[in-house]
Amino acid sequence: MAEKYLTRSFDPAGPRSFKTYADTGGYSGARKALAEMTPAMVMGEVKAAHLRGRGGAGFPAGLKWGFIPQASPAPKYLCVNADEGEPGTFKDRYILAHDPHLLLEGVVIVSYAVGIHKAYVYVRGEYEELARRLEEAISEAVSQGALGENIFGSGFSLNVLVHRGAGAYICGEETALLESLEGYRGQPRLKPPFPASVGLFGNSTVINNVETLANLPGIILHGADWFLGLGKPKDGGTRLYSVSGSVVKPGVYELPTGTSLREIIFTHAGGLAPGRTLKAVIPGGLSSAILLPGEIDVAMDCDSLAAAGSMIGSAGIIVIDDGVSMKTVLDRVTKFYAHESCGQCTPCRVGTSWIRRIVRRMNGGGRRADDLDRIARLAEAMKGRTFCPFGDAAALPVLALIGKFRTELEG
């Protein structure tokens, strides 16, 4: 009975063409915005819908756009974050693979609301095939008058370009993404100034995740109340939950914000294989704190997960069964962050690689009595003390693992 909007026509056979998208009501949100609404009305509707960012931080989209100085004559930019590097997350891949025009329609709507005429879609390097398909979808949209000059005869123009990354998790962080787009190493910038005032090429820039923007056509077409009715009062809409690991039916599930984690795993993703029992769940991508089986009756929305001591992040749910050793989990987590640290600031560069060395030694049989305490101290030393939120992303999962599985990790 849950209403599906984003995935209503995911076609396993491949991406929808402009024609099939338009024939099933596609681009009518953008048409409505351009023909019947002022930019301020569009922004107001999105604010009222409480659309929170789907990229990880959960920041309200309408509020973020409001920080863009409207009066300035300087060019403004949109950067679409399609870097999708958070391990356990694959929902943006589904949107790009099945319904690229849903994203492009969202791009038109935000650009019209904010007064943007040039957008770059930053696609992670490994999604080469998807980047090519997106370029084809863009050409199609241009030839049909949905992008480019004078969109749908409204006088509004927008140029959309695809930019590919080249393999660096940190480039999903918004200011590292900007650096990468400008042709530099993907090392985050200090904030403030925020990208809304000083972003791409020094200009005001909006950065939003693919899924965030894919929600815009529905909000404009059906209104903020409809959107809020799907989800929670301060966190509207549905979400694309990526479920992977030890479940019978891994995949992307579109369900209301605030659906219980237990329901997602057991009702929708088919539960665990026969004979397996649940040991732990990572609820919001590898960077989120791990939960015990007793903690999975939590509602999957930004505030509820924060209250449970974790975070919804990218809603990448990794299910772990009793056959998986927590030593393996600690190994994988610490290896990832040591590999992906950009090296710019000392606590992160030294912290992640030091933790990694200790874990390797432990798993190689050279365990010392105080290893876990030492790792926890190093993680604490990173927390809140790094240049960008990567340090927290590296520290929090490690601290949660040690806090909840100390006995097993010591054994």
Add this chain to the structure above:
Amino acid sequence: MTTGFSEGLRARIDNIFARYPNRRSALLPVLHLVQRERGFIGPDDEILVAGLCGLRPVEVREVLTFYTMFRREPAGRRLLQVCTNLSCAIRGGGRILDHLRRTLGLEPGQTTPDGRFTLVEVECLGACDKGPCLMVGEKLHEGLTLEAVDKLLRESG
């Protein structure tokens, strides 16, 4: 010595420049193009790219060494990238890597002496629901078994 880029490549690079307000921003797409044509980005290519983008060669090297997808040495004809991140590991990614190690006699990062395969271990490829997965060239293969890997090896390269 530097032989310069082919006319076709130059034309594609010029197309890229038209998409950005300055040439430096085109650096990543240009490096992708050069790697695609040459197989890797060597010291001569660094100098050529620097000239085209208005940079010093060291600035090009600084960028290209940051990103894991850029190679500074030739790779085998088929690049095998195995995901061993957590979701794939739970579904047997480690076994796939070990199997490739044994079958090809390679450690991650190495190339077979006949130049057919290069083996690389990579982080999450964003296909965790279909793990374990492996990219051969730019094509993603999902839900792999050891038999499926053997078949891929026979059919590749």
